[in-house]
Amino acid sequence: MRRTVALAFSGGLDTSVCVKWLQEKYDMDVVTVTLDLGQRDDLHEIEKRSKLIGAKNHYTVDAKAEFLKDYVLPAVKANALYEGKYPLSTALGRPLIAKKLVEVAEMEGATAVAHGCTGKGNDQVRIDVTVRAMNPSLQVIAPVREWNMSRDEEIIYAQKMGIPVKPSKSIYSVDQNIWGRSIESGPLENPDTEPPSDAFEWTSSPEDAPDEPGYLELGFQEGVPAKVNGRSMEPLKLVTYVNDFAGSHGVGRIDHIEDRLVGIKSREVYECPAASVIIEAHKDIEKLVLTRHELDFKAHVEREWAWLVYSGLWLEPLRLALDRFISATQHRVTGSVRMKLFKGSAWVVGRSSDYSIYNVDLATYSRSSTFDQKSAVGFIELWGLQSRVAAGLNSQVEEKKENGHPRTKAKKAQ
Numbered sequence: 001m002r003r004t005v006a007l008a009f010s011g012g013l014d015t016s017v018c019v020k021w022l023q024e025k026y027d028m029d030v031v032t033v034t035l036d037l038g039q040r041d042d043l044h045e046i047e048k049r050s051k052l053i054g055a056k057n058h059y060t061v062d063a064k065a066e067f068l069k070d071y072v073l074p075a076v077k078a079n080a081l082y083e084g085k086y087p088l089s090t091a092l093g094r095p096l097i098a099k100k101l102v103e104v105a106e107m108e109g110a111t112a113v114a115h116g117c118t119g120k121g122n123d124q125v126r127i128d129v130t131v132r133a134m135n136p137s138l139q140v141i142a143p144v145r146e147w148n149m150s151r152d153e154e155i156i157y158a159q160k161m162g163i164p165v166k167p168s169k170s171i172y173s174v175d176q177n178i179w180g181r182s183i184e185s186g187p188l189e190n191p192d193t194e195p196p197s198d199a200f201e202w203t204s205s206p207e208d209a210p211d212e213p214g215y216l217e218l219g220f221q222e223g224v225p226a227k228v229n230g231r232s233m234e235p236l237k238l239v240t241y242v243n244d245f246a247g248s249h250g251v252g253r254i255d256h257i258e259d260r261l262v263g264i265k266s267r268e269v270y271e272c273p274a275a276s277v278i279i280e281a282h283k284d285i286e287k288l289v290l291t292r293h294e295l296d297f298k299a300h301v302e303r304e305w306a307w308l309v310y311s312g313l314w315l316e317p318l319r320l321a322l323d324r325f326i327s328a329t330q331h332r333v334t335g336s337v338r339m340k341l342f343k344g345s346a347w348v349v350g351r352s353s354d355y356s357i358y359n360v361d362l363a364t365y366s367r368s369s370t371f372d373q374k375s376a377v378g379f380i381e382l383w384g385l386q387s388r389v390a391a392g393l394n395s396q397v398e399e400k401k402e403n404g405h406p407r408t409k410a411k412k413a414q
């Protein structure tokens with residue numbers, strides 16, 4: 001019996017060529033799988049294309065709600081920014097793509113899964129590792145990693161195999177989902193070149209953004225963004241709204257040098273309006289309601305969480321354990337944050353919460369403060385105790401050195 005492979009299919013040139021190549025080189029039936037992660041593609045068009053190229057079956061999986069609930073919201077609670085900048089939009093989508101591929105493969109009785117990732121990036125690692133953790137009996141095939149064809153060779157192969165090749169709309173390599181848009185290649189490969197304006201689709205350039213600032217009030221419920229300007233919204237609607245609103249103010253462009261898992265440094269450009277604004281607001285409300293100790297420790301956990309997700313270890317038990325810690329910190333993260341957006345910038349201008357630890361009576365410099373300033377004296381006495389003792393000992397050491405400390409003498413004699 002002919003074996004079957006489930007292929008993650010975007011409808012682009014790479015994965016279209018993959019269909020034929022798997023049929024030809026591996027002698028397999030190909031079932032294609034396309035996830036809707038909010039990437040704004042024409043999913044009917046992709047399905048039609050899959051059939052046209054000759055896939056045995058095609059699945060369109062609406063995974064938006066699952067993506068938000070199980071991947072994006074944990075990332076919000078974790079303030080997840082890889083290397084302090086990247087909200088992990090592509091990285092969060094990959095393990096879910098792998099999960100759905102495995103599910104379809106199992107449904108179809110397939111012996112393998114396949115994807116169109118190259119051997120130079122992080123995405124291959126994220127998909128391979130997740131598939132193998134979920135079902136070690138499935139073979140993972142990555143044709144692009146094996147065939148070593150240039151883009152022109154791919155086009156020739158496609159024409160030879162009767163695959164219709166659409167003229168490429170863009171010189172960029174783009175991956176997008178509801179949490180953001182990753183833009184690579186073309187002129188962006190020179191890290192010293194400003195991204196041309198045609199690289200961006202979700203954000204207007206700050207120069208063209210409205211001349212009046214916009215305000216956005218985000219309400220959080222136990223760490224989850226749940227309200228916009230006082231109105232309750234479910235996550236998909238909320239993230240879509242914030243993407244559009246922040247994008248229209250030119251907010252959410254990210255340009256940084258990133259360390260890929262495979263050792264390559266790359267110049268990465270992203271548009272993540274909702275992610276940038278929501279994480280900034282979430283961090284701010286946390287500073288209002290969490291203690292210094294919680295914030296301090298959580299920052300370490302956040303860094304580790306982002307690293308595990310970036311590096312493809314979504315199913316690593318440590319990530320799950322860190323998620324439990326993070327969730328435990330979110331019970332008081334309820335309240336609202338008001339942001340001002342203006343020509344590419346977004347900043348917090350107000351916040352409030354029933355769980356605020358900020359106490360105006362304590363903080364105020366006015367006479368009415370309930371903070372007893374005299375108690376600071378005893379605190380300072382004890383706070384500096386060890387530093388004081390150590391400083392005293394240091395000055396004794398210095399004195400000994402100047403008066404001919406034995407070690408100093410011995411060195412001089414050499």
Ligand code: ARG
Binds near residue numbers: 122182268
């Ligand atoms: N550097 C980002 C990441 O590793 C984005 C990758 C974009 N992938 C793509 N196929 N264009 O998550």
